[in-house]
Amino acid sequence: MNKYVISIVGPTGIGKTKLSLKLAKFYKTEIISADSRQFYKEIAIGTASPSAANLKEIKHHFIHHKSILEPYSVGDFEKDAINLIQLLHQKKSIIILIGGSGLYINSITKGLNSFPKTNPEIRANLNLIFKKKGGEFLAKELKRVDPITYAKIDLKNPRRIIRALEIYRSSGKSYSSFLGNEKNSRKFKIINLGLTAERKIIYNRIEKRVEKMMENGLLEEARSVYEYRHLNALNTVGYKELFKYFQEKISLEEAIEEIKKNTRRYAKRQLTWFKKQKNTTWFDYKSNLDVILDQINKEIQA
Numbered sequence: 001m002n003k004y005v006i007s008i009v010g011p012t013g014i015g016k017t018k019l020s021l022k023l024a025k026f027y028k029t030e031i032i033s034a035d036s037r038q039f040y041k042e043i044a045i046g047t048a049s050p051s052a053a054n055l056k057e058i059k060h061h062f063i064h065h066k067s068i069l070e071p072y073s074v075g076d077f078e079k080d081a082i083n084l085i086q087l088l089h090q091k092k093s094i095i096i097l098i099g100g101s102g103l104y105i106n107s108i109t110k111g112l113n114s115f116p117k118t119n120p121e122i123r124a125n126l127n128l129i130f131k132k133k134g135g136e137f138l139a140k141e142l143k144r145v146d147p148i149t150y151a152k153i154d155l156k157n158p159r160r161i162i163r164a165l166e167i168y169r170s171s172g173k174s175y176s177s178f179l180g181n182e183k184n185s186r187k188f189k190i191i192n193l194g195l196t197a198e199r200k201i202i203y204n205r206i207e208k209r210v211e212k213m214m215e216n217g218l219l220e221e222a223r224s225v226y227e228y229r230h231l232n233a234l235n236t237v238g239y240k241e242l243f244k245y246f247q248e249k250i251s252l253e254e255a256i257e258e259i260k261k262n263t264r265r266y267a268k269r270q271l272t273w274f275k276k277q278k279n280t281t282w283f284d285y286k287s288n289l290d291v292i293l294d295q296i297n298k299e300i301q302a
Contacts, residue, residue, distance in 0.1 A: 003089040003188040005032075006296065007097045007109055009274045010195035011267035013205045015285045017050055019195060020098040021058055022289050027094045030059040032081055034099030034108060036074070037236055039066045045213055045221045046238035068225065068233040078107035082186075089188060102273040109190045115178050118170035126162045126169075135161060146174035154269060159232065191299045192280040193292065196271065201285075206263045213238065214256060222246075237262045 006023060008016050024031050033039075037047040041064035049063060061084055066072050085108070088095050099105050106112075130138055135158045142161055143150040145168050153160045164175035197205075222242035225234060229243050238259050245255040274280065281295050 004094045005097050005188050006191045008193050011270045012100050013209045014195045016098050020096050024058045024096050029092045029094050031096045033062045034104040036101040036104050040068045042068050045216050045218045074107050116171045118166050122169045123166050148176035194280045194282040195285045197285045203264050207260050210260050
C-alpha cells in the first residue's frame, strides 16, 4: 500500500488549520505541524496555535512540545518528523502536514540540503556583529562572498544572512555551492495543497486575527516572556512589536498596528515562497471539501 503525506500550505490566517481538521477527520488520521513557532509552549496565543478543543479532537504532533529555552533547528525537526511519519505510516496510509514555515515544510516534502558542520563560535561572532553593526553590514559581506545567495534570500531576515555567512566562514565555500546536494529520499508520496484568496481578503483576515489575539491575552503572554526577548524563538511578529511597547519606544496602539503591518508583509512573503514551489494545487480558501477531496483522489489514483 502506498503511503501519503498531504501537505497544506498558504499564508497566515487563511484557514489551513480548519482544512487540516476536516481532512484528518475524513481520513481518520493525525496532523503534523511544521509551524516553527507553534513548537513553543510559552507562546501559544501569538502563534495562533490550534485550540485546546482542536488538539483534543484530533491528535497533533509538534505543537507545544518545546520550550523557548530549548534550541530546536529545522534539521532537528526534519529528523524527528520523518521518524514519526514512518511510525504513523505503519497504521495509517495518509498523514496530514500543515504549516506556514516554508523551510520546515520543505524539510519534510523535499529534504534539506547537506551542509557541513559549523563552528558554534563563528555563529556567536556573527550574532555579535549583527548586534553591533546591524544586518546591512552583514548583507554587504554576503554580497561579496556569495552573490547568488544574496540575490535570492530574504535580506530582511538576519537569521538567513547569518546562516549563509556561517557556512562560508566555516567551510570556505559559499552557501549556494551546497544547494542541490543529494537529499534524503522519501518513502512516501507528497500531495501538495495550497489555500489562497484575494490579497484584500487575506489582509482583512489578518487584522481580525490580530485583534482576536489581543482579546485572548497576547499582551500578557508577551509580557510573560519579555525577559527572554533575546532568544531566537521570540524574534517573531507579535512579540517584537510588543517588546518595543514595553520599552516605551512606541504606544500600545502603534504596536498593534505594527503587528498587523508586519503580519501582512509576512503573509506576502509566504505566498511568494509557496507559489514558487512546483506541483502544488491551489484552492480558494472557501473551496468545498468535496472539491479538495476529488483532487486528492486524482493524485492518489495517478
